[in-house]
Amino acid sequence: MRRPLESLSGKLIETVLPDTKPIKLFDGAGLYLLVNVNGSKLWRFKYRYQGKEKLLSFGRYPEVSLDDARVMRSDAKQMLKDGLDPSVTRKMESNLELAERTKPYQGVSVRVHIDGGFEIWKGRLAIHLSADEACFVRDQLSKLMV
Numbered sequence: 001m002r003r004p005l006e007s008l009s010g011k012l013i014e015t016v017l018p019d020t021k022p023i024k025l026f027d028g029a030g031l032y033l034l035v036n037v038n039g040s041k042l043w044r045f046k047y048r049y050q051g052k053e054k055l056l057s058f059g060r061y062p063e064v065s066l067d068d069a070r071v072m073r074s075d076a077k078q079m080l081k082d083g084l085d086p087s088v089t090r091k092m093e094s095n096l097e098l099a100e101r102t103k104p105y106q107g108v109s110v111r112v113h114i115d116g117g118f119e120i121w122k123g124r125l126a127i128h129l130s131a132d133e134a135c136f137v138r139d140q141l142s143k144l145m146v
Contacts, residue, residue: 013041018035029077
């Protein structure tokens with residue numbers, strides 16, 4: 001007998017208690033709720049892209065409801081059908097949001113690359129940073145901000 005596509009319910013999620021090991025409550029089609037030992041409940045989506053198993057986080061329950069997690073799963077599955085990796089797409093969107101927040105600086109533009117590197121342009125002058133260099137700069141700036 002086949003399991004239904006969606007098997008979780010709000011009542012089950014509310015009543016599950018943490019154990020000595022993390023518990024996975026599966027909803028179907030790759031979506032599950034991870035109940036950690038400390039009691040936190042986290043939505044995860046397990047999928048394959050180009051033959052590799054990947055994991056995407058959707059957030060913490062109850063901030064992200066069961067219905068919201070199912071919508072996010074549907075969106076991610078649609079991206080996979082379109083040939084896109086949902087994890088890479090999320091990172092690109094995050095980088096674009098970061099670039100948008102830096103817009104107030106007139107004459108300066110930022111271009112984010114898919115590999116995590118970026119370029120900072122002011123007029124015709126440009127600084128090109130690889131992904132490793134970008135991580136280094138971010139780490140140094142975060143130390144200054146503390």
